[in-house]
Amino acid sequence: MKLIGLSGSQVGSKTRTAMNEAIKKVNERYPDIETDVIDLAEYSMLFSDGRHYLDYEGDTGYVTQQLMAADAVIIGMPIFQASIPGALKNVFDLLPVDAFRDKTVSMLVTAGSPKHYLVADLQLKPILSYMKAQIVQTYVFIEEKDFHQKEIINTDVLDRLDRLAEDTVVLSQTFEQIRENQYDF
Amino acid sequence: MKQYRIHPENGLEFGIYTLGDHLPDPHTGERISAQDRIHELIEYATLAEQAGLDFFSVGESHQEYFATQAHTVVLSAIAQATNRIKIGSSSTIISTSDPVRVYENFATIDLISKGRTELVAGRASRIGLFDLLGYNVRDYEALYEEKFDLLRQINEQENINWEGEFRASLKNAKVLPRPAEGSLPIWRAVGGTPASAMKAGYAGVPMFMAHLGGSSDRFKQTVDAYREAARAGGHDPAELPVATAGFFYAAETTQQALKDLYPHINEGMKRTNGGGFPKQLFAQGAEPHNIMNTGSPQEIIEKILHQHEVFGHQRYIAQIDFGGMPMDKIRKNIELIGDTILPVVKKYTAQK
Numbered sequence: 001m002k003l004i005g006l007s008g009s010q011v012g013s014k015t016r017t018a019m020n021e022a023i024k025k026v027n028e029r030y031p032d033i034e035t036d037v038i039d040l041a042e043y044s045m046l047f048s049d050g051r052h053y054l055d056y057e058g059d060t061g062y063v064t065q066q067l068m069a070a071d072a073v074i075i076g077m078p079i080f081q082a083s084i085p086g087a088l089k090n091v092f093d094l095l096p097v098d099a100f101r102d103k104t105v106s107m108l109v110t111a112g113s114p115k116h117y118l119v120a121d122l123q124l125k126p127i128l129s130y131m132k133a134q135i136v137q138t139y140v141f142i143e144e145k146d147f148h149q150k151e152i153i154n155t156d157v158l159d160r161l162d163r164l165a166e167d168t169v170v171l172s173q174t175f176e177q178i179r180e181n182q183y184d185f
Numbered sequence: 186m187k188q189y190r191i192h193p194e195n196g197l198e199f200g201i202y203t204l205g206d207h208l209p210d211p212h213t214g215e216r217i218s219a220q221d222r223i224h225e226l227i228e229y230a231t232l233a234e235q236a237g238l239d240f241f242s243v244g245e246s247h248q249e250y251f252a253t254q255a256h257t258v259v260l261s262a263i264a265q266a267t268n269r270i271k272i273g274s275s276s277t278i279i280s281t282s283d284p285v286r287v288y289e290n291f292a293t294i295d296l297i298s299k300g301r302t303e304l305v306a307g308r309a310s311r312i313g314l315f316d317l318l319g320y321n322v323r324d325y326e327a328l329y330e331e332k333f334d335l336l337r338q339i340n341e342q343e344n345i346n347w348e349g350e351f352r353a354s355l356k357n358a359k360v361l362p363r364p365a366e367g368s369l370p371i372w373r374a375v376g377g378t379p380a381s382a383m384k385a386g387y388a389g390v391p392m393f394m395a396h397l398g399g400s401s402d403r404f405k406q407t408v409d410a411y412r413e414a415a416r417a418g419g420h421d422p423a424e425l426p427v428a429t430a431g432f433f434y435a436a437e438t439t440q441q442a443l444k445d446l447y448p449h450i451n452e453g454m455k456r457t458n459g460g461g462f463p464k465q466l467f468a469q470g471a472e473p474h475n476i477m478n479t480g481s482p483q484e485i486i487e488k489i490l491h492q493h494e495v496f497g498h499q500r501y502i503a504q505i506d507f508g509g510m511p512m513d514k515i516r517k518n519i520e521l522i523g524d525t526i527l528p529v530v531k532k533y534t535a536q537k
């Protein structure tokens with residue numbers, strides 16, 4: 001099984017900090033699972049121009065191919081202008097419509113204000129459903145006050161990230177097993 | 186229909202197509218050489234002819250895992266190796282070639298085959314060939330429309346005056362040789378969507394509809410949209426042939442067919458398209474109303490007759506060889522078509 005943490009912003013550090021924490025939890029609980037973090041701040045991505053994802057080169061081709069090859073993805077994002085970051089939306093636009101078929105996707109969200117709590121429900125989940133992801137319904141919402149000097153200081157958040165890691169892996173592996181038993185070809 | 190060499194009184198035409206893919210056999214991991222693969226395709230065409238099939242076509246692809254980049258050269262070898270079967274492309278990427286050269290090639294193959302050659306023009310699903318052949322992918326649509334239109338004009342008139350954006354003007358140009366019967370059947374390749382089919386309809390061009398399976402009701406919308414657009418464009422749909430193209434595999438039982446075929450499709454699509462074929466959709470392909478023709482010979486007969494009832498199409502072409510299918514299985518399938526499936530399909534679809 002391959003799990004990717006996609007840190008979906010080119011700005012700031014909180015999403016990346018939380019993603020590192022989530023991936024650490026996965027690695028501690030499931031040392032056999034191959035994990036990787038893709039932080040969009042570290043790649044120079046082209047805007048989608050409608051071509052097949054395999055026809056992109058460089059960073060754009062690398063990121064799309066890594067995501068397509070994953071079994072599970074934890075998406076991390078800050079909230080920008082009461083919505084998902086453009087950098088993250090561009091990644092979705094680069095992928096085929098059914099890119100998340102047979103993949104489990106979970107979410108963690110960092111925000112400056114608790115008023116943004118429903119943004120993931122209202123704006124991110126519909127995109128993931130359309131792209132055929134199996135969604136871990138509960139996401140981790142983390143506020144500014146839970147961070148200090150690039151560390152998460154709220155142990156409740158750490159516990160929630162731990163549960164997110166477990167939920168993501170359990171859902172992915174369960175679906176995988178059930179799917180394999182459905183057909184004898 | 187006669188202009189397109191189609192005779193509905195003989196029943197639904199049954200053909201074979203190959204994309205010319207060159208992939209390992211997933212059961213062994215072995216891949217034959219490109220030389221062997223090309224000879225296999227020529228043999229495949231002669232087998233189809235011997236089994237009494239109507240049509241055999243070869244696709245053009247310029248990406249890795251394909252062997253028929255020069256599909257017209259392969260087609261000319263097939264023209265020489267066969268005597269009766271109609272041959273063609275599936276498809277020719279007209280966007281990235283000069284229509285004059287394409288026409289010269291196909292008219293020549295038509296003369297070699299003594300009037301058996303057809304051309305299906307498509308737009309390419311992958312775009313690597315735009316870089317390879319020196320075209321800008323931003324012109325994807327415009328290139329196709331302009332070049333396809335020029336190709337049709339060349340087919341209709343021996344002397345041509347033409348001006349466009351992507352090619353030097355033609356002033357009273359003679360495009361030679363002319364095909365055996367003066368013109369070639371030229372089809373437009375269409376993906377499954379109604380929007381794409383309507384473009385063929387408005388222009389009054391025969392439609393080749395390729396699909397990866399799905400319910401017949403879904404694709405009926407595409408066929409209906411095509412005929413409606415043809416009518417709106419001032420053409421008589423009754424004079425415009427429709428062909429469908431999709432996966433085919435027959436075995437003793439449905440289960441055996443799915444088991445034999447699935448790894449070829451799944452592994453082959455992973456390599457050529459970057460994503461496998463979902464098992465769920467593949468299993469549904471065996472349903473009676475699904476237009477993927479997998480199952481026992483009897484089930485496939487029922488499926489094809491059902492499709493003919495729903496679409497009223499004139500030709501079906503089967504893709505059997507995708508994903509490193511070994512030659513003995515291809516041979517077995519051609520035998521099943523010729524001996525068991527074809528006679529019944531012809532009998533029940535022939536228009537009195």
